[in-house]
Amino acid sequence: MSDYAIEATDLVREFKNGPRAVDGIDLGVAPGEIYGFLGPNGAGKSTTVHMLTTLLPPTSGTARVAGYDVVTEGPQVRAAIGAALQEAALDPLLTGREHLRLQASLQALPRAERNQRANELIARVGLTHAADRKVRGYSGGMKRRLDLAMALVHSPSVLFLDEPTTGLDIQSRTALWDEVARLAREDEVTVFLTTQYLEEADVLADRVGIIDQGHIVAEGTTDELKAEVGRPTVEAIPADPEDAVRLADMLARFGDPCGSTKGVAVRLETGETSLADVVRALDDAGIEVANLWLHQPTLDDVFLAKTGRSLEGSDDDEAEPSRRELAAEPV
Numbered sequence: 001m002s003d004y005a006i007e008a009t010d011l012v013r014e015f016k017n018g019p020r021a022v023d024g025i026d027l028g029v030a031p032g033e034i035y036g037f038l039g040p041n042g043a044g045k046s047t048t049v050h051m052l053t054t055l056l057p058p059t060s061g062t063a064r065v066a067g068y069d070v071v072t073e074g075p076q077v078r079a080a081i082g083a084a085l086q087e088a089a090l091d092p093l094l095t096g097r098e099h100l101r102l103q104a105s106l107q108a109l110p111r112a113e114r115n116q117r118a119n120e121l122i123a124r125v126g127l128t129h130a131a132d133r134k135v136r137g138y139s140g141g142m143k144r145r146l147d148l149a150m151a152l153v154h155s156p157s158v159l160f161l162d163e164p165t166t167g168l169d170i171q172s173r174t175a176l177w178d179e180v181a182r183l184a185r186e187d188e189v190t191v192f193l194t195t196q197y198l199e200e201a202d203v204l205a206d207r208v209g210i211i212d213q214g215h216i217v218a219e220g221t222t223d224e225l226k227a228e229v230g231r232p233t234v235e236a237i238p239a240d241p242e243d244a245v246r247l248a249d250m251l252a253r254f255g256d257p258c259g260s261t262k263g264v265a266v267r268l269e270t271g272e273t274s275l276a277d278v279v280r281a282l283d284d285a286g287i288e289v290a291n292l293w294l295h296q297p298t299l300d301d302v303f304l305a306k307t308g309r310s311l312e313g314s315d316d317d318e319a320e321p322s323r324r325e326l327a328a329e330p331v
């Protein structure tokens with residue numbers, strides 16, 4: 001028995017007359033971990049989720065979820081998992097509470113427990129005020145929260161969320177992130193979450209796998225992935241333009257010069273930790289700066305490095321700024 005909550009070995013799914021949607025992926029997700037499966041449209045995220053949730057048989061390879069083989073032990077897998085899938089169908093004419101009661105009976109919860117479980121989950125996802133309204137009147141965020149509640153009815157140990165926040169505004173997205181994080185931290189639920197959003201993976205996932213054209217092209221914690229593609233850069237603008245050369249010479253002690261439109265920038269030799277040294281050195285040299293930034297590499301830099309394309313362009317709504325700027329106090 002493996003120690004993984006989700007484990008896949010050389011998993012492949014080929015569609016007839018279609019692409020090799022999933023082209024030999026390996027996964028190992030630890031119990032209680034939030035694993036972010038990040039990739040553009042058509043990368044193979046949903047196909048992977050469908051195989052792991054027993055909805056689609058793999059063409060080849062093996063996968064175990066909650067310790068059970070997805071092909072030979074389908075019923076055991078299904079009993080252990082919850083899933084909120086992309087094409088989730090809610091009935092517009094039923095209320096939120098009715099959906100949950102229905103789900104509770106489908107999951108064969110004892111009759112006496114169904115109402116209580118429904119109420120509990122409604123409260124948990126913040127829908128108490130809307131529980132008896134028809135889903136027709138729900139916002140996108142409320143529907144995704146109801147999907148999540150329905151996936152939790154039978155207290156699964158592994159939860160699959162396929163693009164749970166696509167199309168949601170940032171407030172609804174953040175509310176869902178909080179709930180998912182709480183499930184993992186407090187209830188030790190293992191979460192496998194697909195997303196097209198860099199920020200979602202960045203904020204929520206303990207570990208991220210980047211999938212492109214059926215392949216996992218990078219995997220690790222977000223910090224590991226970012227560190228792999230590049231070191232942070234520090235950029236400064238002198239308060240007195242006459243100090244520009246002196247500033248450039250001083251910063252060059254910390255790394256190789258790189259482009260800056262406004263001032264002077266270097267790619268730090270030793271990573272983020274030397275920012276304090278930079279500030280001290282500026283102080284010692286008596287160079288006053290008008291502004292100082294630390295630029296961290298982003299997950300988009302990772303995606304770009306691995307695929308030659310930017311993931312941000314494929315976002316249909318607001319994108320994360322390509323460089324996250326941490327403005328420091330002028331020294």
Ligand SMILES: Nc1ncnc2c1ncn2[C@@H]1O[C@H](COP(=O)(O)OP(=O)(O)O)[C@@H](O)[C@H]1O
Pocket residue numbers: 015016017018019020021039040041042043044045046047048
């Ligand atoms: N039932 C299907 N038949 C044929 N091709 C499919 C089918 N489902 C998905 N595909 C193709 O497989 C690839 C991966 O799709 P999918 O897993 O849905 O990607 P994602 O969820 O990352 O957007 C795409 O090229 C898609 O068109």
Ligand SMILES: [Mg+2]
Pocket residue numbers: 045046047086162163
């Ligand atoms: Mg999909």
